[in-house]
Amino acid sequence: MSNRPAVFLLLPGILLVLAFYVLPIGEFLLGAIQWDTLADPAVRDRLTSDTVGRVFSVTLQISLLVSVIVTLLAVAIAYFINFHAGRWRRVILLTVLLSLWLSVLVRAFGLVAILRNNGLLNTLLLDLGLLDQPLALLRNMTGVIIGMVHYMLPIALLPLHAAFAGFDVTLIRSAQSMGAGESRTLLRIVLPVVSPAVIGVFLMSFVLCLGFYVTPAIMGGGRTVMVAEYISVQVQQLVAWSNAGVFSLVLLLGVALLFGLSLAFSRMARRRGGRGS
Amino acid sequence: MKSSVLRDAIEVARRRVALGTVDRRQFLAALGARGAAGALASLGGGKAEAAAKEIVFSMWGGGVGETAYAEAWGAPYTAETGIPVVITGDGPTGGKIRSQVETNSVIWDVCDQGIAAGGLAKAGLLRDLDYGVIDRDRALPEFTSDWGVTGYVFSSVLAFDRKALGDKVPSTWADFWDVEQFPGKRTLWKYMEGTLEAALLADGVAPEDLYPLDIDRAVAKIAALKDHLILWETAAESEQLLRDGEVTMGQIWNTRAQLLREETGGQLDYSFNQAVSQPGIWIVPKGNPAGDEVMPFIASMADPERQLLVLQTLGNGPANPETEALYTPELAAVSPSSSENMKLQVKVSPAWYADNYDEAFGKFFDAVAS
Numbered sequence: 001m002s003n004r005p006a007v008f009l010l011l012p013g014i015l016l017v018l019a020f021y022v023l024p025i026g027e028f029l030l031g032a033i034q035w036d037t038l039a040d041p042a043v044r045d046r047l048t049s050d051t052v053g054r055v056f057s058v059t060l061q062i063s064l065l066v067s068v069i070v071t072l073l074a075v076a077i078a079y080f081i082n083f084h085a086g087r088w089r090r091v092i093l094l095t096v097l098l099s100l101w102l103s104v105l106v107r108a109f110g111l112v113a114i115l116r117n118n119g120l121l122n123t124l125l126l127d128l129g130l131l132d133q134p135l136a137l138l139r140n141m142t143g144v145i146i147g148m149v150h151y152m153l154p155i156a157l158l159p160l161h162a163a164f165a166g167f168d169v170t171l172i173r174s175a176q177s178m179g180a181g182e183s184r185t186l187l188r189i190v191l192p193v194v195s196p197a198v199i200g201v202f203l204m205s206f207v208l209c210l211g212f213y214v215t216p217a218i219m220g221g222g223r224t225v226m227v228a229e230y231i232s233v234q235v236q237q238l239v240a241w242s243n244a245g246v247f248s249l250v251l252l253l254g255v256a257l258l259f260g261l262s263l264a265f266s267r268m269a270r271r272r273g274g275r276g277s
Numbered sequence: 278m279k280s281s282v283l284r285d286a287i288e289v290a291r292r293r294v295a296l297g298t299v300d301r302r303q304f305l306a307a308l309g310a311r312g313a314a315g316a317l318a319s320l321g322g323g324k325a326e327a328a329a330k331e332i333v334f335s336m337w338g339g340g341v342g343e344t345a346y347a348e349a350w351g352a353p354y355t356a357e358t359g360i361p362v363v364i365t366g367d368g369p370t371g372g373k374i375r376s377q378v379e380t381n382s383v384i385w386d387v388c389d390q391g392i393a394a395g396g397l398a399k400a401g402l403l404r405d406l407d408y409g410v411i412d413r414d415r416a417l418p419e420f421t422s423d424w425g426v427t428g429y430v431f432s433s434v435l436a437f438d439r440k441a442l443g444d445k446v447p448s449t450w451a452d453f454w455d456v457e458q459f460p461g462k463r464t465l466w467k468y469m470e471g472t473l474e475a476a477l478l479a480d481g482v483a484p485e486d487l488y489p490l491d492i493d494r495a496v497a498k499i500a501a502l503k504d505h506l507i508l509w510e511t512a513a514e515s516e517q518l519l520r521d522g523e524v525t526m527g528q529i530w531n532t533r534a535q536l537l538r539e540e541t542g543g544q545l546d547y548s549f550n551q552a553v554s555q556p557g558i559w560i561v562p563k564g565n566p567a568g569d570e571v572m573p574f575i576a577s578m579a580d581p582e583r584q585l586l587v588l589q590t591l592g593n594g595p596a597n598p599e600t601e602a603l604y605t606p607e608l609a610a611v612s613p614s615s616s617e618n619m620k621l622q623v624k625v626s627p628a629w630y631a632d633n634y635d636e637a638f639g640k641f642f643d644a645v646a647s
Contacts, residue, residue: 051643118522139507139523222467222508225646233642237468238635239371239396 032245063209100154139221163197395631415579420556430594433471450479461525532592
């Protein structure tokens with residue numbers, strides 16, 4: 001590093017993060033795990049049981065699905081807001097952000113009131129004669145996905161909105177002047193330029209989804225247990241802190257790996273000449 | 278772990294105040310008297326405060342539960358002995374107790390726990406109670422042990438929706454599992470207590486033969502019901518599921534079932550038949566701040582009138598057999614520990630859960646969670 005003073009300026013911040021974040025988490029995780037018991041086959045069985053596998057795999061599946069849906073929706077909304085909404089721009093943005101500022105519990109219970117069998121949506125559809133049976137949108141994986149998408153959408157929208165807002169409009173005009181229609185402009189000009197932001201948002205959503213607890217607990221009917229809740233049960237109910245530590249460590253390492261990959265990817269993207277996220 | 282038996286009881290009492298069946302003045306007076314103590318408790322009484330002569334009693338629930346406990350057990354003891362009793366509704370989970378004892382920073386003298394505390398005892402985290410001071414005969418013996426005396430009783434009962442089920446009234450757990458005769462979804466507690474016994478009874482095991490529980494059989498039976506099952510986490514949720522008609526039957530706590538019955542005039546009803554009777558147990562973590570001073574306090578909580586008061590305000594069944602003589606017919610009908618209701622129920626075995634809770638809960642959670 002050529003800029004020595006800058007390193008010293010960073011030092012307090014680094015020390016703070018080390019002292020109050022890295023060290024305590026490290027001490028807890030590594031201290032809670034009883035490393036000597038890991039050789040015991042009974043303990044190994046408990047840690048690698050079918051259920052643990054299922055919980056992790058359900059978490060990965062749901063996180064992946066939700067991240068894809070959220071990213072697509074956020075891209076669509078951000079594009080619409082910035083290029084088509086005109087006067088409605090602020091209103092739409094505010095509406096989406098408003099839900100972000102509500103408590104997660106309020107939102108989850110609000111969705112429950114709307115989606116349950118005799119809730120708003122089903123009652124409406126039944127009364128209109130469009131359905132014979134209420135839709136099972138709650139207390140199952142569908143409910144969990146709806147709840148998580150609802151929660152993640154505003155969070156994903158903000159960076160994408162920034163990316164689209166800062167978009168160089170002259171690029172679009174150049175494309176149009178060469179005869180490109182809207183969809184071609186979108187596909188060949190707009191998306192490639194914002195793609196680092198899109199990938200970044202996708203990865204961020206994925207990581208956040210991995211840690212979801214409240215929303216799946218409320219909307220899943222208690223039967224779609226994701227890894228965060230599973231760890232919590234190990235800590236609170238079973239007082240099996242070593243297991244909890246192991247699962248937490250695995251989750252943390254997985255996320256760290258993802259970050260490493262995303263950093264590497266964004267560096268690649270920057271070198272290719274796209275706009276950094 | 279019963280995360281909300283008492284927190285739920287609070288809501289019960291608050292609702293009763295609203296319904297007019299409990300005197301508001303009692304509550305307000307108790308609140309006023311406790312004002313100072315409450316403020317102290319909410320500051321998170323550290324070791325310094327607790328070292329001064331006072332008893333800190335940790336239970337499940339906020340305001341109303343604390344008030345009810347303070348009125349029934351705290352205030353009379355303070356009046357007799359001059360020692361202040363601080364009731365705090367922060368919820369003494371096993372994890373919290375363990376971390377306090379292991380780091381030598383215990384702030385609670387007596388905790389309201391359940392059968393899951395057997396694991397804490399096995400891990401050496403609890404004090405043996407002083408039965409020279411505490412009268413062991415004044416608490417139900419089935420739930421009392423060296424490390425914990427029965428404080429109160431609650432039941433997991435079969436609650437059902439008369440309107441949804443029509444003239445078919447379920448009365449046994451076999452009915453609960455019978456989705457043909459009794460259509461609709463069911464709800465069970467996410468944290469297992471009460472469900473294994475119900476499952477085995479539904480599967481044809483005689484009440485006398487329940488213990489030691491066949492965990493695999495019980496879990497398989499519950500797993501068979503999975504498609505029709507919603508798990509409730511908090512007591513309020515258990516009520517709401519029945520109220521909203523999302524489920525037609527549920528195994529819920531008697532305190533909430535009684536509330537539902539009062540609220541809906543019997544449309545949502547319940548029965549003590551085959552209900553699973555469980556204890557709230559008073560335990561003392563090792564290294565508690567007040568030391569031996571806590572034992573006379575625990576002994577004082579066995580007083581029948583005080584226990585009856587808690588039954589009236591919160592719905593918890595008295596643990597002292599002497600209360601039997603004080604029941605009115607109405608109270609006896611709704612008390613989970615009155616002799617007429619105890620005859621209908623099965624009792625959990627704290628000794629069995631002390632040895633097997635972890636394995637049972639692990640298997641239960643694994644079966645329902647995925």
